Amino acid sequence: MSRFKVVVTRNIGPDALGIIRACNDIDMVLWNHDERPEREWVLRNAQGAHGFLVLMSDKVNDELLDAAGPQLRVVSTMSVGFEHCDLRALAKRDLLLGHTPDVLTDAVADIGVMLALMASRNAGQGHKIVLDGQWPKMVWAPFTLCGPQISTLSGAGRRTVGFVGFGRIAQATLKRLVPFGFQSCLYAGSKRQNQDANRERDVELGSQLGIVIERVDLEEVAKASDVVFLLCPGGEETHHLVSESFLRKMKRTAVLVNVSRGTVVDSNALAKALKEEWIWGAGLDVVEGEPDIGQDHPLVKEPRAVVIPHMGSGTHETRTEMAKLAAMNVVNGIYGRPLLAGVDVKRYVD
């Protein structure tokens, strides 16, 4: 019986590792730490591997694939995004690429709602006041630290939520927002989507949730929304979609939430929009150039921006599911079975 070798570049937890360990003909080389391994360790251990289980901070390129050798079958990343993987390099070797979509839908939708509330309610400033020991000196006045209200007050008019990108996470976010009093949902989607199928889905979802869902131009999302959620993929197509021009069209009381990719937002334009009060606030799980976002970054310095360090999928439950899915992907790939969640690599390189 031939044996297989898999390289796992991080401690991905007992549940996921158990899936690989249960395969008697797979030898696992495990970097059993939280910190990523040196590149040299990865390249050395790559030799003879049939599968890799990697994270976003591991570069998957010609160098690594060459180091492994021609027996390599599959690369499985414990992430939804695969910007760290050279798709051309994978495609020309006919390699499979697995990733972990869908399982993080709820965790990301949760953090989106949290950031919308934090941004509108000045929770970043409030939290900082307490951390800095300033609460005792704070003047309590009728409008101290007030922000716009996400939920509707009875009789206080309609609330509209806008989405840039309207996939599973956006829909899960919308579902959570309905009882806050949102009656209308606008979204701008990719031109590549099937518009007729989407229209049917929108009518069905809208009637299920008791609200109106409408696909509109990006400009209309900016103009009409009380909260705008960015939930589109990264990459060139969406680079700096949220620009000075987008931000100038937004309501002065609106908040922007980015839980997708930092590159979707022009950080300097957003910092300016907050400083000059074109919009009310921003809640950001991602920032372009992360993790190199220091104290002097214009958005970190901006009191109306709440920035957290890319924690969108960070729950025990979700990360465990992601790790298990990544483990099943690498095992299936090694055994020549279809991946549970694979990236159609060739589609991207043609």
Add this chain to the structure above:
Amino acid sequence: MSRFKVVVTRNIGPDALGIIRACNDIDMVLWNHDERPEREWVLRNAQGAHGFLVLMSDKVNDELLDAAGPQLRVVSTMSVGFEHCDLRALAKRDLLLGHTPDVLTDAVADIGVMLALMASRNAGQGHKIVLDGQWPKMVWAPFTLCGPQISTLSGAGRRTVGFVGFGRIAQATLKRLVPFGFQSCLYAGSKRQNQDANRERDVELGSQLGIVIERVDLEEVAKASDVVFLLCPGGEETHHLVSESFLRKMKRTAVLVNVSRGTVVDSNALAKALKEEWIWGAGLDVVEGEPDIGQDHPLVKEPRAVVIPHMGSGTHETRTEMAKLAAMNVVNGIYGRPLLAGVDVKRYVD
């Protein structure tokens, strides 16, 4: 025509002040600032007043009421709570007391949900990492900064929310939580409530929301809940209801949210519970002894506690409604009309 005098101790915004200004026979003495006035200013201007519009930081006691004189008819506070008012002093003079309940229901429910998410998702720690410029040095590992998930993952079992106190704000909070996947709601209520009427309401609300609502002992709320919201009144009856014994009964993955009164929680017991990991986290809009909560307070030092400086009702919309209601209460009291929201002072002193 006789004229009336009203003293307003803070800038409560144009909408509310407009209500008083519209009354031609009322002279308003206004402390038109955010900072509270010196006591001496209040006492001096009290003389001859028929009504007061005050905030929580203004003490309403014999001294003030004597300074006003026997023509005084009404005290209106722009707050729900009235711990700053000596009810006995009001009762013996047959004075009316107005407050501002209900209008802040949605704003407080919003912040409760926000704090539950922040506490479970380590948002306080994440926010601090970014503020401190530590994001670039952060190690991204599969379980970095992970917390328990508020929402249910498909197939990941049930979620139970617990409330201590189950009035309007708790019910508004529950409504918001349903789409996160909560299937069960437990609450502990005051023994003084009409149990039969509540049982009917619970069945109706539960079937409307598609979940099970059950009144149980305080102990059961502690034991069975994934999130516990404190939404009961302050005062002696609820003093340190959340004690070491309560906290020891909670789940290790549970979070505690206090948006009611700081006195409901024993702060030292909670700090110990967080440090020793009896529970996962806490989201606190209120802390006993506030606003004198400095950097050395055990809960401020505790990374698993998110503390914000009493911002529960802090939205423009809600504070404006509170101010308008307070203005209408003082006007109605002066004119001898029933208050829109009055405290039954005599009930409390008998």
